[in-house]
Amino acid sequence: MKLEIAAWLAGLLGFALLVAGVWMVHRPGAFIVAGIGLLAWAWLADQAAASKVERGGG
Template identity: 75%
Template sequence: MKLIILSWLAGLLGFALLVGGVAMVHVPGACVVAGVGLMAWSRLADRAAAAMKPKPKGA
């Protein structure tokens, strides 16, 4: 359980540092990186939620 929490925190910190570093160079680029990262994260979360959903026996 601790490993799951640590991996979430490491991912969040890495994403924040990536966006912050890009913002130091080019602010609109940081917005693009943040948007792409959030879309990728939502896709991953959606696939994980779909994998946890039990499948019907008839299908």
């Protein structure tokens, strides 16, 4: 459980640092990177929820 939380926080921090770095170089690009990242995160969360339902984890 702790490893799962640590991995989630590391991913969140990495995404925030990526967007901040792009923001320093090119501000509109940061919005594009953030939008793509959030879409990817939503897709992964949807896939994880769907697999949990298929296995009966409810």
